[in-house]
Amino acid sequence: KIAATGICHTDEHVLEGNFAGVEFPVILGHEGAGIVESIGEGVTSVKPGDKVILFPLPQCGECSFCLNPDSNYCLKSHFTEPQNLLPDKTSRFTCKGKRIHHFLWNSTFAEYTVVPEYTLAKIDAAAPLDKVCLLACGFSTGYGAAINTAKVKPGSTCAVFGLGGVGLSVVMGCKAAGASRIIAIDINKDKFAKAKELGATECINPKDFKKPIQQVLTEMTGHGVDYSFEVIGTSDTL
Template identity: 85%
Template sequence: MATSGKVIRCRAAVAWAAGKPLSVEEVEVAPPKAQEVRVKIVASGICRTDDHVLGGYFPNIEFPVIPGHEGAGIVESVGEGVTSVKPGDKVIPLCLPQCGECCFCLNPDSNYCIKSHFSESQNLMPDKTSRFTCKGKQIHHFLWTSTFAEYTVMPEYAVAKIDAAAPLDKVCLLGCGFPTGYGAAINTAKVKPGSTCAVFGLGGVGLSVVMGCKAAGASRIIAIDINKDKFAKAKELGATDCVNPKDFTKPIHEVLMEMTGLGVDYSFEAIGHKDTLVRDLLAHHRCLCVMVGELASGSVVSFDPMLLLCGRTWRGSVLGGWKTRDSIPKLVSSYLEKKLNPDLLITHTLPIAEVNKGFELLRAGKSIRSVLLF
């Protein structure tokens, strides 16, 4: 392309400091270096994790920063040595990389990667420099994706080529929210047909868990949230029961016990609250509990270890257990074949200039997924 090898000036939503609204600015995006890819972002979902970044929940995130990690776009240019994608390819940036070389990537039972943000900082590119500047200042990356920028740069192992027929304003949700929830049910829990499931939290991830439980053949799916406005969507996606903890004076785990007898077979915490995690664990006598929501850094959870000794299992699930570079293109293909329908999660579509409105809708519980368009 004509812009290859040149600095690109474009729009981006910059978080200058924690606790402040995003500011849509003109930023400069440097060309990709060796083994890097520069992508023109077409669409990006707003995920609760992005809101946590703005709130300063993650002390390892450095400001100023360009958030965003649930995007889709088109490769603009590639650095030396890149072979898996080329200019013009449609791609999804990966907030969980797949380097293909570490012991985790080589383990067929793991989708973790040593290059992920859990193991190393992604505030800068792997060479410890940034590709973003604004008003003469260095701007930090977020998860190497920064999809709230019209152009962004990431390592080759943090981008997946997808089918050219994919609508980018829809499949952007396959970058985080949908595969995280859907995979937690399908891959991590391996929900069995005829089973009973409880889902704590009905945001985009929790509703994707509901969809995964339904796809796996669960006979009863109990959706739990303090926002009753989400119940209609939950039932549309497969929930058989909806429960608002505010409607009861007793703890929610006791309510679930009364509803089911001995408790549910699988439960999923898709909120990211430590208190809800413990309630999740109490919701059954012998069951698999899956932690899907991401807690604030430094959170400590206390529980009686006898709960595990009695047969409960507690597992974590990062991005639904999918090996991202291998699996995200397959999920896109399944979407095109109408086997998946994450479109049902999209409640608002907004221009990037209205990014703060998208976060207001999220915080007010009035949206499931808002998609930003450039």
């Protein structure tokens, strides 16, 4: 039973036709938290009543990627195995007798969903479901980029391009890592207050400058930044 779901831009990409392999009609949503209502045969990691988060990247725990400490890009992910139907090739959704497809084995935009065991994780019974649903995708992507991938060092200077949910999570990760300067960059100045609240030390808008923003950053810091995070996904910002 889904209690809370985030909305990710990936869901929007599907609507725009920019996410390969999705079959319609489909129930979207892949940042979910809820409570296990029932379990199928062979399920051992959760039981009815458990609080769980659902995640769009499977974790089978058995393939070469899951067993590699440097990667968790499970071989059951959508780039190698379509996730429009459950692994047994059935759909558990219908509308007026017509089959509806699953999305990334999550489909959190529904009151109830059915998922494989390796796409959810049991969480603390006290965890607030409306918050932890973001751990499924957006928050951990940004926070993990700073902490686990870049390994931001204390006292360093970071630039964060894009202050959406993932970008703000990068800001939080840089702060947690002890960065002394966190320069947040976005063309929407309405995002600056939240960015500063979460740890940004400075916020700049490229529209306020005639020169390229990378030149502005070099002048601000004297030599550029130690870590730069591109959290928009456009060729211009890259």
